[in-house]
Amino acid sequence: MITITITNDFDLYKIANCGQCFRATMVNNYHRFITGQHVLYIRPISETEYEISCTDQEWTDIWGPYFDLHREYSPLRRKRKLHPFLKEAVQCGAGIRVLKQEPWEMVLTFIISQRKSIPAIASAIEMMCQRWGHPIQTPFEIVYTFPTPSDLADVTEDDLRECSLGYRAPYIYHAIQLLLDRPNFLTECTTYRDDKLDTHLQQIKGVGAKVANCIMLFAYGRTKRVPIDTWIEKVINVECNGINPFERLGNAAGIFQQYAFYYMIHRK
DNA sequence: CTCCAGGGTTTGC
DNA sequence: GCAAACCATGGA
Numbered sequence: 001m002i003t004i005t006i007t008n009d010f011d012l013y014k015i016a017n018c019g020q021c022f023r024a025t026m027v028n029n030y031h032r033f034i035t036g037q038h039v040l041y042i043r044p045i046s047e048t049e050y051e052i053s054c055t056d057q058e059w060t061d062i063w064g065p066y067f068d069l070h071r072e073y074s075p076l077r078r079k080r081k082l083h084p085f086l087k088e089a090v091q092c093g094a095g096i097r098v099l100k101q102e103p104w105e106m107v108l109t110f111i112i113s114q115r116k117s118i119p120a121i122a123s124a125i126e127m128m129c130q131r132w133g134h135p136i137q138t139p140f141e142i143v144y145t146f147p148t149p150s151d152l153a154d155v156t157e158d159d160l161r162e163c164s165l166g167y168r169a170p171y172i173y174h175a176i177q178l179l180l181d182r183p184n185f186l187t188e189c190t191t192y193r194d195d196k197l198d199t200h201l202q203q204i205k206g207v208g209a210k211v212a213n214c215i216m217l218f219a220y221g222r223t224k225r226v227p228i229d230t231w232i233e234k235v236i237n238v239e240c241n242g243i244n245p246f247e248r249l250g251n252a253a254g255i256f257q258q259y260a261f262y263y264m265i266h267r268k
Numbered sequence: 269c270t271c272c273a274g275g276g277t278t279t280g281c
Numbered sequence: 282g283c284a285a286a287c288c289a290t291g292g293a
Binding site: 019020110111113114115116117118119120121167168171205206207208209210211214227228229230231232261265 | 272273274275276277
């Protein structure tokens with residue numbers, strides 16, 4: 001274990017529980033995050049100091065980008081002329097970071113997410129990881145990687161249904177076959193403009209406007225994008241009188257969306 | 269038992 | 282083009 005200093009916005013509970021990642025959890029009083037082949041255990045030891053389980057190198061190369069640490073969030077939070085509801089949301093959600101996660105994981109995760117509760121999403125993903133991912137031995141436990149398209153090459157729709165995927169099983173199956181057929185599908189589009197990337201991603205069955213926006217925001221760093229789910233719908237229609245408060249926010253829109261989502265599911 | 273969950277696709281007008 | 286119907290499953 002080594003110690004690092006983070007002076008940016010950085011609240012591990014909020015990062016792990018704002019509906020953007022579904023495999024983060026607490027283990028032995030550490031927050032645990034997984035990305036690709038990497039597992040991180042991390043806990044705060046002071047206002048700005050954190051104990052981490054990885055090397056300095058891995059922190060810089062993998063986890064810094066993952067936690068979007070190059071970006072300053074506090075100037076965004078102090079942005080003027082915010083809608084009153086967003087001011088409340090920011091106050092509540094300060095410390096959130098929009099993670100940069102694996103595109104393939106985001107594709108499957110948010111196809112699965114449709115009409116499922118957050119615990120149900122996490123449960124289905126964990127079943128897939130334990131069944132088709134690869135084990136990693138850590139000091140505390142065995143963690144399973146998120147299965148790649150190759151890991152899933154021989155999986156049938158019926159196999160998928162056993163992970164509580166229901167009617168989404170054909171969507172997942174199609175996405176697997178698409179990636180096996182076109183392995184570059186999720187890398188060839190990294191330089192596309194937002195609207196073109198949107199169209200590109202919606203070629204995947206089960207990926208519509210909302211899921212495509214989630215993939216763009218959470219995997220490709222497209223922070224102009226605002227996924228509109230049932231909660232953000234309520235923000236617009238109930239809290240903001242039908243006027244979308246995010247559209248005016250440019251590159252910060254997606255980040256404010258995340259503050260709003262966290263506020264909606266945590267208040268009361 | 270009923271209702272709903274970070275929606276998308278298909279169908280009917 | 283648009284709204285409604287339909288989709289599996291788990292949890293409250």
